[in-house]
Structures are given as structure tokens and as C-alpha cells.
Amino acid sequence: MFSIIKNLFNQESTDYALLASQGAKIIDVRSPGEFAGGHIKGSINIPLDSLSQNLKKLGDPKSPIILCCASGMRSGSAKGMLEGKGFTQVYNGGGWQSLSAKVGK
Numbered sequence: 518m519f520s521i522i523k524n525l526f527n528q529e530s531t532d533y534a535l536l537a538s539q540g541a542k543i544i545d546v547r548s549p550g551e552f553a554g555g556h557i558k559g560s561i562n563i564p565l566d567s568l569s570q571n572l573k574k575l576g577d578p579k580s581p582i583i584l585c586c587a588s589g590m591r592s593g594s595a596k597g598m599l600e601g602k603g604f605t606q607v608y609n610g611g612g613w614q615s616l617s618a619k620v621g622k
Contacts, residue, residue, distance in 0.1 A: 533619040543585065544560065544595070545584075546595045561574065565586070589611035
């Protein structure tokens with residue numbers, strides 16, 4: 518069961534700092550109110566419930582995208598949705614505070 522959860526989030530083997538330094542977009546899928554309460558510098562707020570209507574804001578579907586939220590659940594859902602829409606380099610960064618420490622922002 519642990520391996521299923523690990524594969525769902527796939528956070529341990531990803532170098533988020535490297536991805537961010539190479540220009541990966543960081544998309545925060547929390548609500549605007551949550552985002553206003555704190556977020557990663559340079560991240561873009563596109564709430565999960567409006568993500569499918571804002572695909573153009575994400576740019577090239579082959580470009581890297583790191584998703585985050587409060588805990589990793591919504592960003593996990595967003596990852597599956599984006600992959601279903603043809604995005605090929607999508608990473609679930611988990612909770613924004615943890616991701617912030619990993620990317621150094």
C-alpha cells in the first residue's frame with residue numbers, strides 16, 4: 518500500500534530545485550484565499566476547480582509544471598487531470614510549504 522501512495526505522489530525522486538531553476542512553472546491549485554495567505558514566490562494560482570478552463574495559462578504541454586496545494590491531495594488530482602489533457606511533464610510537488618523549502622523560494 519505504501520508503494521501505491523508513494524507512486525501517487527512521486528515526490529521523493531524528483532529534483533524540484535533543478536526543475537524550478539530550469540524554468541518549470543509552479544502552479545498552486547488552492548483557492549485564492551488560501552493563496553493570499555501565503556504561497557511560493559513566482560507561483561501561479563489556478564484553483565483546481567478552474568484548472569481545465571485555464572490550460573492556456575500553462576503554456577506548452579511539453580514544458581515542466583510543478584503542482585502544489587496545502588497537502589498534496591488537490592495537486593495529485595490536478596496532475597492526473599493535466600496528464601489526461603496531454604501534458605507530459607507534470608509533477609505533484611505536494612504541500613506548498615514543503616515544496617517552497619525544496620525549491621528554495
